[in-house]
Amino acid sequence: MLDEMAREHAAKADGLPLRNENGDIRAEVRDAVAAAVEEGDATRLRALFADLHATDQSDLLLSLDPADRPRLIELLGDAFDFAALTELDETARTRIVEALETRTLVEGVRELDSDDAVYILEDLDKEDQDEILDQLPALDRVALARSLDYPEESAGRRMQTEFVAVPAFWTVGQTIDHLRETEELPERFYEIFVVDPRYQLLGEVPLDVLLRTKRPVAMVDIVSDERHQVNATDDQEDVARRFERYNWVSAAVTDDAGRLVGVITVDDVVDVIEEEADEDLKALGGVKADEELSDTVWYIAKSRFSWLFLNLFTAILASVVIGMFEGQIEKMVALAVLMPIVASQGGNAGTQTMTVAVRALATRQLGNANARRIVLREVAAGLLNGIAFAVIMGAVAVAWFGLPDLGLVIGLSMVIVLIAAALGGILIPLALHKLGADPAVSSGPFVTTVTDVVGFFAFLGIATLWFRLS
Amino acid sequence: MLDEMAREHAAKADGLPLRNENGDIRAEVRDAVAAAVEEGDATRLRALFADLHATDQSDLLLSLDPADRPRLIELLGDAFDFAALTELDETARTRIVEALETRTLVEGVRELDSDDAVYILEDLDKEDQDEILDQLPALDRVALARSLDYPEESAGRRMQTEFVAVPAFWTVGQTIDHLRETEELPERFYEIFVVDPRYQLLGEVPLDVLLRTKRPVAMVDIVSDERHQVNATDDQEDVARRFERYNWVSAAVTDDAGRLVGVITVDDVVDVIEEEADEDLKALGGVKADEELSDTVWYIAKSRFSWLFLNLFTAILASVVIGMFEGQIEKMVALAVLMPIVASQGGNAGTQTMTVAVRALATRQLGNANARRIVLREVAAGLLNGIAFAVIMGAVAVAWFGLPDLGLVIGLSMVIVLIAAALGGILIPLALHKLGADPAVSSGPFVTTVTDVVGFFAFLGIATLWFRLS
Known part of the structure; x- marks a missing residue:
């Protein structure tokens, strides 16, 4: 079709x-x-x-x-x-x-x-x-x-400076005559702005309202109750969010003195919303926001290097933790075989929670009002899945290596790492947001550090204690 | 401000x-x-x-x-x-x-x-x-x-069935009089549709065009050249993409017989675009598209379990690869300490490439015309960063364990895993897209499997060969 x-x-x-x-x-x-x-x-x-x-x-x-x-x-x-x-x-x-x-x-x-x-x-x-x-x-x-x-x-960069504004004392009839007689009108417009002699915005009249109203009515009497208005210095993302929340099609742009300077239409806003979602998505994947398909090999290699370099520190930190247990690994190579599983489950669970948190922060759905509830919900879900994977992985480990104790150790560490992943996945973005940093850009490496370090430390540490005691 | x-x-x-x-x-x-x-x-x-x-x-x-x-x-x-x-x-x-x-x-x-x-x-x-x-x-x-x-x-679900349509022979004056006299008009509208007696859509007249035109002109003479029209059965994402690409503010919805049945406005489309970006972002993070902040603990735990379960297979597969080299790890525990670094760098590089590929596919920027160029660009970038991290990680390994050969081994495997990450990161989403699957949902586990398996196999395999030969 x-x-x-x-x-x-x-x-x-x-x-x-x-x-x-x-x-x-x-x-x-x-x-x-x-x-x-x-x-x-x-x-x-x-x-x-x-x-x-x-x-x-x-x-x-x-x-x-x-x-x-x-x-x-x-x-x-x-x-x-x-x-x-x-x-x-x-x-x-x-x-x-x-x-x-x-x-x-x-x-x-x-x-x-x-x-x-x-x-x-x-x-x-x-x-x-x-x-x-x-x-x-x-x-x-x-x-x-x-x-x-x-x-x-800013809104001032995205606005169109072509618009139609009329004085408050004009009637509907005068306005329509003006539109019929003026050559230099914007290519497309959706409302008539009503201004005072100093160009202060008094309100707007959507075109359908103009068309439904009889000719003798004064423009100032039919301006909308709702004000669709932004300041020229407002950030385009805040403007986009307001368009989206309140279903605007266009908005007046005024300067600091309240004078009408332009109009923003929803088609520009659609591009901003798309860009913003794009930036969050790329940031979570470790790609810089400005990377584009037309970029050269050299540019993207450089641009991605910095993220990989940061991740290298995380990985080395995790390796240092592993290094602390070299002796135990030498005695029981099965630990080396199984340890990436614990870290990997933690990393993936942490990414799930972080994705939800980052997106909810970006769309303003997560705030002080519900932060406590969401943190508790994530931790409880981490505990539930921790127990589920403790049972599954415990059974796998026992079947694979024939050591019941190893099943207990990996099960216990699975619960710990999934709770740590939930806590890290939600608290790190929340903290970065409070500090004014963009959680989409910076949460990833911190969350991975938490899940890797906790994962390896819990599994190898519990193993060392357990097999020393038993 | x-x-x-x-x-x-x-x-x-x-x-x-x-x-x-x-x-x-x-x-x-x-x-x-x-x-x-x-x-x-x-x-x-x-x-x-x-x-x-x-x-x-x-x-x-x-x-x-x-x-x-x-x-x-x-x-x-x-x-x-x-x-x-x-x-x-x-x-x-x-x-x-x-x-x-x-x-x-x-x-x-x-x-x-x-x-x-x-x-x-x-x-x-x-x-x-x-x-x-x-x-x-x-x-x-x-x-x-x-x-x-x-x-x-579908567009039929998102459309508004309140709209204004007039016969082709009406004049601008008749239309305006009709608008002034009719009580039951839609709350807000942006164009007048012109239809024939069988309600077939002949075209649309934006309200500003209506207002600029003199009363005696026939409506059919001022319909737009551009048709903003979608079919009621069209998928809402395809509709949203057309709004976005062609900067539409509203579009006529017609049924299979070409009859006008409704109108879609951009505010509904903004929600669809936001939803779509949201779905891609969540899918890449391993979260189901329908998960919401109001969901219960039990629901999200269940919903995330399936993704973690799939990842467990990936992780176990990687562990099986490690298990193949148990003997070598026993002889040289440094291998167990360093191996997660190789896999982690591969995983992150693969995620970077996959993020770019998934997003470019979703926004239709990646197609047959440029797939070859993008694959080559990704592989070349992987090679460049592979060499960079080979040098860095080689030096770190030598400094840490005092074994120059270990530096060589980790460097070589770093180049291999970063090239594999680039290939997996771009070819897997492309293949899934060709097969009609959503690359955002399913690429992750495949890409991680490739980078984990290649990472561990390359590092431990090269180490085994090298130290056996030397």
Whole structure:
């Protein structure tokens, strides 16, 4: 069904279907584009790119060899939609933007809404930014420069400075007439803002409310009770969280003086939510947030080295613990065979608890109100599974090595390590969060250290005591 | 700054600020609500809940003891916004809904948009659903029953059946007059759909386009070029992906015959995107997707057991490999001390690669077009870091045990395990994806098996050969 839909709605590049049934760009189209770039055939390229959505242009661009991408854009001229660049990952985008001629960039950025323009410009260094800004019309320049003045990842960077605002004393009729007569309106908008003479935001009127209301009614009388408003310096993640919680579609952005400076729409917020979840997921897997598929071997090797290096310390610490029991291992090699099982179960259980804790902290579901209950719940679950695996692993050890005592030792240490894993898995993220660190980034190595050290120490320590006493 | 904003926009419960500076519900408010529930003081409760947004009502509800929640809702009557139930996690919601009286549920569901009503009803079993549906007005009943007939997690379940559709021959003026005169309009809408007499969708007119256009223009002449349309049976994740890629705010939902049956808005999609990222993240951490903070100890212990049980097999397999080299370990206990380091570095490197692969597959960034390049890049990065850690760990081993040969052995096995980790980390998710399995759920144990087995086998095997030969 979906395949049918996909085909039916399929974008076409000069009559060729753009994508195969998996949604990937078809090799035939990619090759046609690559050949046209090779030959410098601008006419053919314009035919291939005409009528494609920015997102499709972006995917087609990304399917090419990186070296061909800037050349393609130069050849396409105004047939290339610069909004396509905002869909690329940062590495790919930066490489293209740096290779483009300033004139091409200026022409392209000029056609964009301010939020998309800022998205492209913010990757450039200050000097290149200024060079492009200088060649833009004064109004655009001022708006973009103001957005770029707000901190990175703030609402001010994500907002669009094109919006419709009317004075409070206007009527519905005047507003509709104004919309019908004005040429320079934003490409798409969802509400009319009502402002006072100093541009202080008095409220907003959703378009459906405007349409349901009779012409003589004053705008100020139909503004919404609910305020959808954020400050330009607010962090984009906090803004995204508010959109998500309160189901907003757009929000006014005001400066510190309460003046309306822009509007944020939910499509930008969707990207932020996706990015944020992506960062948590990568962080838990030991991958830096900025790593992207376009990165080079050298870059990713360096970027991942630091995490592996940190883990090496954890591993060496665990080995030091093992080293303390060398004598006992020499006497009973079965301990060396079984000890990784204890540490591994602890590590996995700790990761489970940590995953739940990190995600609950990120989505604000875990706070002071319920922390106590969740800690107790995790420890109790650790105890239950500890007992379950004590029985299972005890039986396995007895069957394998024929030593009932060894079964008792591994069972007892299994209970200990699973309780330690539960405690470490929840308390470490909570503590890091309290200290203001991002628990997704830093919890992993601490939790593994706890489970490894406790696992090896409990198993080898109990074994040493037990077999010395018995 | 944000704190200031939060305070400024703070919701109030009967004059008391609802949240503290962290955004948590204040204990004072929670206690006031709990006391009023205890005393059955409906008047006080209605004052506390009046004017609160559904999301705030939901958080306040969640801060109470689970046993008090249904009683609170019964006491509140129509002061409780049933949309608040859609913000709860499934476990908490189901428990409340099952405890409510049918009459309360019928009254509450009746006030909701159809998408929210379906969200609450779909958790109930068929019998309870029918009991409630039977007591709803005929029009609502038909619409809800139709939505519930679509598969779980489909667009048909998430759509709202309230929308505005007009015939193609209507003019802008007629449409606006219709909107001004009709009482029964959806609470919020973003476009007018244009349909033919058989309710086939001809296109949509965004509200801002309607407002910019003069009264005599025909609606059919201003429909958008871009079609925002999904099929009711499409999976919600595919729908969410299309919203995200093409920056949609809403989309028409049509049935198999092409008839307009509903509309999906981006706020529902935001929840789906969040859920999806959540599922991937939990799956990678070995936690089932449906686990929630409200779940009981017993439930989470059982739910996590299966993953730990699977991992136990992996760990035992690794131990079997170690067991093959018992003799060599007995002769040289240093091997037992160092072997977990090799396996641990392999496991972490494998997890890094797997995280990148799983996420790239989920977001459709990794496909046939670039799989080859990404595999080669991962292997090359594994080789580079393998060499780096070979040098580091070789030096550590020599310094620790004073055996240069041991340094060589651990260095060589470090290179092998990091290459195996890279191959396993990327090829296993790719293979699972090809086979139609979810790589986020199943890759972990396979990757760990590869890195553990290769790690122990390489280190102990090379050691055995080397020291036998030397």
